[in-house]
Amino acid sequence: MFSACQVFxxxxxxxxxxxxxxxxxxxxxxxxxxxxxxxxxxxxEYLPDYTQTGYADQAAKVGVGLEAWExxxxxxxxxxxxxxxxxxxxxxxxxxxAGGGHGVLASLYGLGSDQPLTxxxxxxxxxxxxxxxxxxxxxxxxxxxxxxxEFFFHTTKYTFYCMNT
Numbered sequence: 001m002f003s004a005c006q007v008f009x010x011x012x013x014x015x016x017x018x019x020x021x022x023x024x025x026x027x028x029x030x031x032x033x034x035x036x037x038x039x040x041x042x043x044x045e046y047l048p049d050y051t052q053t054g055y056a057d058q059a060a061k062v063g064v065g066l067e068a069w070e071x072x073x074x075x076x077x078x079x080x081x082x083x084x085x086x087x088x089x090x091x092x093x094x095x096x097x098a099g100g101g102h103g104v105l106a107s108l109y110g111l112g113s114d115q116p117l118t119x120x121x122x123x124x125x126x127x128x129x130x131x132x133x134x135x136x137x138x139x140x141x142x143x144x145x146x147x148x149x150e151f152f153f154h155t156t157k158y159t160f161y162c163m164n165t
Contacts, residue, residue, distance in 0.1 A: 019065060019094030038094060041065035041156055046078045050159070052117055053134055058162040059117055064093040080162040081105070083112050093158055098143075109163055113144045120157040128156075 016033040043063035050059035060074070060082055069088035075081055085096045086103045092112075101112015109115075118132040121139060131140035 019091030115160045118159040
C-alpha cells in the first residue's frame, strides 16, 4: 500500500496544498492536480510549562487548519497571545505562515514564521516526523523560510510560542 506522498513519485502530477484557499492567483486550486486540503486539521492544546532547548515557558500546539478567528477563544481562555494573520478568515498556519506571516503583532512579537518551536510534518516520502532546532533541523529551517511551494511536505501541527497578555 502506498501513501499519497509515495504515489506522487510514480504518477507524474502536480500537488496543490491548501488550507482556506485564500490564494488569488489560483495556485491552491491546481487544475488536474492532487489536492491536499488541510482545512479540517483543527486542534489546539495549551502547554503551560513547555520546555525545549533554549526555551522554557508556555506554548500552544496547533493544528494547521485553524483560521485566525478560531484562535481568539483559546487566547482568551488561557490569557495568552499567539501571532496570527490580520484577516480573521485566513488560515493561520498554511500559506500565511509559509509566506512569512506578516500581521499587526509582527512589530511586537516577530513574524509568524519566527514563532514555531516544533513542527509535525509528513515528508515527501510519506514519513511522519518532528522538526525542531534539535531534530530534523534542516527541515525545520526550510519550512520556516522556504516559501509556500519550495518543497513538498505537509505540516500537520506546530508548537508555537505563547506570550502573556
